[in-house]
Amino acid sequence: MTSPVAETGGGPAASRKAKRKPKAHWRARLRRDWPLLLMAAPMMLLVWGFWWIPSLGNVIAFQDYKPYTGGIFGSRLVGFTHFQVLFADPEFMRALINTLSITAFQLVFYFPVPIALALLLHSLASERLRSMLQSVVYLPYFFSWVLVIAIFQQMLGGAGLLSQVLRSNGFEGVDWMTDPDTFILLVTSQAIWKEAGFGAIIFLAALAAIDPNQYEAAAVDGAGRWRRLWHITLPGIRPVIVLLLILRLGDALNVGFEQFFLQRSAVGSQASEVFDTFVYYSGIRTGDFDYGAAAGLFKGVVGLVLILAANKAAHMLGERGVYSKS
């Protein structure tokens, strides 16, 4: 059996398991554990009612789905027809290319930012300054994309502050919020602004876990601060970096929905169409539910394969990966 990462902690869990004697008869266990089942019931109701049962609705991807006349049980099966149409659809291809470009771009220009930020925070000797700066950089994580985009609009949009300052100094204004050519830069800066600070948390934890004696020993041996960074700090956080890198690769088809959906009308679909917006527009907006569901299902299946492959890669590299056999 595999169990995700989430299946945390060896220690207490294992000892607790060990304490339970060989499995009792299921009736005895049911009599003992019914309060636990009762506690899990509301959660199970919601998880099944709004996650797993709707998941079954993906069969419409293989149907000629007629929402009013046929429904999910009365519609004709058409096999992989929708998928064939999908792969020949230039707009789907564009969404695929945009998604992968954005992932690749952000891997280079977003991914290192939280690491650099964590190194900076970690290097601050003043506890007070560090915790003040932490409070500031975590904050935007709690803003919605609507807010972040509204804020960016006010700063970099056609009527925004930057244009305002440029114009009053006799230059031409800029409008980065509607420019498809610079859109990838825009969404990456938005992602950095909103999420890089909070993303630094996990690297900070890894940095804090490095044994300070190592630094002392290295310093005594004459290693300067850069050599200590290179030979102790970076190797110390390498497992976390590799893990998050792999996770990101496994999540390559996910670049987020809201950020792109909200800016689609301003920038145009040419630059801003990604997988998730394609599903929305091809499915819900036009009413081709079966077609949209096919696109969504394709993404889900490929995404699952990518995650499994990424985890496999992590194991092969000797890292713990996201989940492990237990």
Place this chain on the structure above:
Amino acid sequence: MKPVQRAAWEERPTIAGRAAKGVSIAVIALLILFPLYTIALTSLSSAETVNRVGGLVVWPGDGITFEAYEQMFRNKVVLRSLAVSLGITAVGTFISVVVSILGAYSLSRPGSFGHKTVLFSVLLMFVIFPGLIPVYLWVSAIGLRDNYLSIILPMAVSAFNVVVLRAFFMSIPQELFDSARIDGAGEFRVLWQIVAPLSKAVIAVVTLFYAVAYWNNWFNAFLYLDDTAKWPLALVLRTYVVESAPLPQAAGLHNAPPTLAVKMAIVMIAIVPALIIYPFVQKHFKKGVIIGAVKG
């Protein structure tokens, strides 16, 4: 400022190094805080000031007025959406936190009856997603359209939050459970009197995550609420500020076309709750409550 403690082996920072660090800190803080500052100031400026400046107000010289806020609150659409958002956030967060604590507690007891089934139902949520369209059709089919429950129920359980809670519950020493059980306490008593009080920090963090998710959500409302009178604030913000569209039933109300100051006042109202709760919860982040679960 107090002198900073430095280990004996550590060299004194060079002047260039200190300068570089100082500049980067200042730039980072400014990039985040300056937009918030100028938006706040604009929301507190009079319409004349905003017109004269021709946009966002940067210098505080022109005095402060609550004109924009008064105007915003006279607009019934905004006022009602604020109430809707507060209601959804309060009810939704309550449901989510209670359901998640109960579920996570039940999941923290390996070997119990049905444990594996429950565990996998939750853990698989990390890798398998139902997809937008099946959920949309399902929520519409079970008659939740135009019902506030269509916003709350689909996002009521976050697998991540459940796992965070569970990881913390499992780190509580087994002896505490044993002694409670010897005293004859049932599961509900153990949870309420032993586990919950010990887990205040992690519960606070999870509550914040849920509350923020509800407060910020506009997409469920956008999908399922056909009646624009039921819109939450985040959706009003999107329509009024991001899209610059006129609000649906704004006509007829005595509201002037949205001035920049009013728009910025709406932005502020959307930000403020996060700003108020955040300091109380933020200290727990450092204690690593989240990390425990993320690292696994």
